Amino acid sequence: MIQVSGLEKSFKRYQRPSDRLREILFRRRYHDRYNALRNINFRVxxxxxxxxxxxxxxxxxxxxxxxxxxxxxxxxxxxxxxxxxxxxxxxxxxxxxxxxxxxxxxxxxxxxxxxxxxxxxxxxxxxxxxxxxxxxxxxxxxxxxxxxxxxxxxxxxxxxxxxxxxxxxxxxxxxxxxxxxxxxxxxxxxxxxxxxxxxxxxxxxxxxxxxxxxxxxxxxxxxxxxxxxxxxxxLLAGDDVPAPEHSVVDGGYGNFKAAITAVRSEGADSGSTAVTCGEEMLVEAELSCHSDIPPLSLGMMIRDRFGQDMFGTNSHLLGETILLRPGESRRVRFRFPMRLSPGQYTITLALHEGVDHTQHCYHWWDNALRFEVSGIRGPQFGGVCNLNPIFEDG
The missing domain is CATH 3.40.50.300 (P-loop containing nucleotide triphosphate hydrolases)
Structure with missing residues (x-):
C-alpha cells in the first residue's frame, strides 16, 4: 500500500544559464518558480x-x-x-x-x-x-x-x-x-x-x-x-471553447468550429448494425461547419467491449482531406471489409486537423456508434480478426 497526501514540488527556472552565476554573485533573484506538482493525493x-x-x-x-x-x-x-x-x-x-x-x-x-x-x-x-x-x-x-x-x-x-x-x-x-x-x-x-x-x-x-x-x-x-x-x-482535444447552439451531439468535446452532427453504420448486405465477419461495412458521418477553418480529417477508432483498440485510421492517413465552408454540411463515409471476430464493438470518431486528434481537435465523439459482429462468412478462425490467409502446398 502507498498513500500520497498533499505532495508538492517546484523547480527554479532561469531565462539564461548565466543567471545562475549572477544570482550567486549579486545575491539577487534571477529565477522564477515552476510548479511541477501541486497538492497530489491518491492511495494505491x-x-x-x-x-x-x-x-x-x-x-x-x-x-x-x-x-x-x-x-x-x-x-x-x-x-x-x-x-x-x-x-x-x-x-x-x-x-x-x-x-x-x-x-x-x-x-x-x-x-x-x-x-x-x-x-x-x-x-x-x-x-x-x-x-x-x-x-x-x-x-x-x-x-x-x-x-x-x-x-x-x-x-x-x-x-x-x-x-x-x-x-x-x-x-x-x-x-x-x-x-x-x-x-x-x-x-x-x-x-x-x-x-x-x-x-x-x-x-x-x-x-x-x-x-x-x-x-x-x-x-x-x-x-x-x-x-x-x-x-x-x-484534455488533448482542447475542450476550451463552449459548444455553439447548433445541432451538436451530446457527450462530444472539442472547439466545435466544425462538428459531427450525425453518424450511422450498417452492413452492405444486412443493412443493419449487425454485420457478419467478411461483409463490407459502411460508417457514415454528417459534418457541419460554423467558422473559417483549414482542411480537416475525420478519424475513427474501433474498440472491443473491454475498451481495447482494435483498429483506427483517418482520412488524412488515407490521403484525403475534408474542405468545409461556414454554413456548409457534408456527408462522408468509410467503407471497409469487416474482419473482426464476432462480438460487441464501439466506434469513436474525431474531426481534427493534421494526422491525429492531438492537433486541433474540432469534435471528439467517444463511443459514437455501437455495432455487433454476429457471424462469420467463410472459414472459421481463431483470435480477434480474420487475416484472410491463403494456404499453399509446394
Whole structure:
C-alpha cells in the first residue's frame, strides 16, 4: 500500500544559464518558480495497479522520482507498507563506465537489496536481461534498449512490494516488452502494487485498475480506466471553447468550429448494425461547419467491449482531406471489409486537423456508434480478426 497526501514540488527556472552565476554573485533573484506538482493525493492498495497519464510536462516523471526517493518533495507526505522499486528514466542509478555485472551490484544496492540477496539473484538477473557477452561490457557501449533490459531485470528481481514503471519500458523490442508485461502480471497476481506511467492508452486500459490524469502538475481525474482515458482525450482535444447552439451531439468535446452532427453504420448486405465477419461495412458521418477553418480529417477508432483498440485510421492517413465552408454540411463515409471476430464493438470518431486528434481537435465523439459482429462468412478462425490467409502446398 502507498498513500500520497498533499505532495508538492517546484523547480527554479532561469531565462539564461548565466543567471545562475549572477544570482550567486549579486545575491539577487534571477529565477522564477515552476510548479511541477501541486497538492497530489491518491492511495494505491495492495495488489492494485494505478496508471498515470498526462501530456509531456504534466509532472508524471517528477512524481515517480519523488515516490522512488530520487527527488525530495517541497511539501506533503508519502507513506508505504513495503519496499518501493522503480524503473524510471533510462540511466537513472547506473554508472555508464562500469560493466553490466558491476551495475547489477551498485544498482541493486541502491534499490535496497543486500549483498546476500544480490549473490542469490545475480544469475537470474543476467538470464532475464538476455544481454549475452555484453553483460561484461561498460554500459556506455549499450543501446538504450539494452540499458532498459538491464534496468528492468534488476528492478523486478529486487523483490519490491510497490513497483514504479515509467515510459522507459517502451524502448525495448517487442519480444522483451512482452516478457516484461508477463513478469508485471505475475508480480500483480502475487499481490504487488504497481504505479504505471505510459502514453500507451491501450496498455493503460489493459493493465490498470484505476487511472490518474495529471495536467499542469495537478490531478485532473482519478477513476476507472475508461472514464479517465476519456478525460485525457478531452484534455488533448482542447475542450476550451463552449459548444455553439447548433445541432451538436451530446457527450462530444472539442472547439466545435466544425462538428459531427450525425453518424450511422450498417452492413452492405444486412443493412443493419449487425454485420457478419467478411461483409463490407459502411460508417457514415454528417459534418457541419460554423467558422473559417483549414482542411480537416475525420478519424475513427474501433474498440472491443473491454475498451481495447482494435483498429483506427483517418482520412488524412488515407490521403484525403475534408474542405468545409461556414454554413456548409457534408456527408462522408468509410467503407471497409469487416474482419473482426464476432462480438460487441464501439466506434469513436474525431474531426481534427493534421494526422491525429492531438492537433486541433474540432469534435471528439467517444463511443459514437455501437455495432455487433454476429457471424462469420467463410472459414472459421481463431483470435480477434480474420487475416484472410491463403494456404499453399509446394
Amino acid at each position: 492498495e495492495d495488489g492494485e495497479t494505478l496508471g498515470i497519464i498526462g501530456r509531456n510536462g504534466a509532472g508524471k516523471s517528477t512524481l515517480l522520482k519523488i515516490l522512488n526517493g530520487v527527488l525530495m518533495p517541497d511539501a506533503g507526505t508519502i507513506s508505504s507498507s513495503g519496499r518501493i522499486t522503480g524503473l524510471l528514466e533510462l540511466g537513472t542509478g547506473f554508472d555508464m563506465g562500469l560493466s553490466g555485472l558491476a551495475n547489477i551490484r551498485t544498482n541493486g544496492l541502491l534499490l535496497g537489496m543486500t549483498e546476500s540477496e544480490l549473490a542469490h539473484r545475480k544469475a537470474h538477473i543476467v538470464e532475464f536481461a538476455e544481454l549475452g557477452s555484453f553483460i561484461h561490457e561498460p554500459l556506455r557501449t549499450y543501446s538504450s534498449g539494452m540499458v532498459m533490459r538491464l534496468a528492468f531485470a534488476i528492478a523486478i528481481h529486487a523483490d519490491p512490494d510497490i513497483f514504479l514503471v515509467d515510459e522507459a519500458l517502451s524502448v525495448g523490442d517487442g519480444h522483451f516488452q512482452q516478457k516484461c508485461m508477463r513478469k508485471i502480471r505475475e508480480f500483480r497476481s502475487g499481490g504487488g502494487s504497481i504505479i504505471f506511467v505510459s502514453h500507451d492508452l491501450n496498455a493503460i486500459k489493459m493493465l490498470c485498475d484505476r487511472v490518474v490524469v495529471l495536467s499542469d502538475g495537478e490531478v485532473l481525474a482519478d477513476g476507472e480506466p475508461e472514464t479517465a482515458v476519456n478525460h485525457y482525450n478531452k
